[in-house]
Amino acid sequence: MSNRLINKTAVVTGAASGIGEATVRRFVAEGARVIMTDLNATDGERVAAELGASVLFMRQDVSAPADWQALAELVRERFQRLDVLVNNAGILIPGSIEDATLEQWHKLLRVNADSVFLGCQTAIALMKESGGGGSIVNISSIAALAARDDYMAYGASKGAVAALTRSVAVHCRRQKYRIRCNSVHPDGVMTPMTRGSYPKGIDPVLLTIDHDPMNRACLPEDVADAVLYLAADEARAVNGIELRVDSGQFVMSI
Structure with missing residues (x-):
């Protein structure tokens, strides 16, 4: 442990499994106090109990404004400040422009993009209150940068996250809020959400980077x-970037 987040308070959404859970564990190891949120209360409460007093779990629908208001009140009550927000919660639904439904489109945009809009608004207000600035990290996807016809609406939702991130970064810079906003673009990460997207007969565990460094799959860590x-x-000088974590998959595709 190097205490890179000592005395900092963080919120991580979609934190009951996958990238969110790995992020919470990493933050706690670096000294942070973390509020982790998810719709999955069973796994969320289990992870929080395992990590101890520095972690709180809150059940949250990230697409609901009322739940973000409740989260803000929890932050104020328990920690009086917010230093880091990780907008990680998201869903994955396959579909091309011909077979996707409007209902699927709306659901993906609501969960994957509306939630980030609400999260950024909430975080900026809390960070301004404490006066110490902060960092917002939005989890997007390589699908925001490279076309996927079979996950059309998902890619659109993650593209919205990338564009929103740049806008928030510019706004906070011009307002001199000392709040940074960046996006992370993973691809092929071994999480419960992505395992179902692999072809039948393929064991995704065998495709992780630890087994084959030349392969595209990564770990949540x-x-x-x-x-x-x-x-x-x-x-502190990094603002508005799109950080790819994909074992070079994007570069290979262009």
């Missing part, structure tokens, strides 16, 4: 390390 960098003070 690989993404958590990138998030930690952007959250920590060492990235």
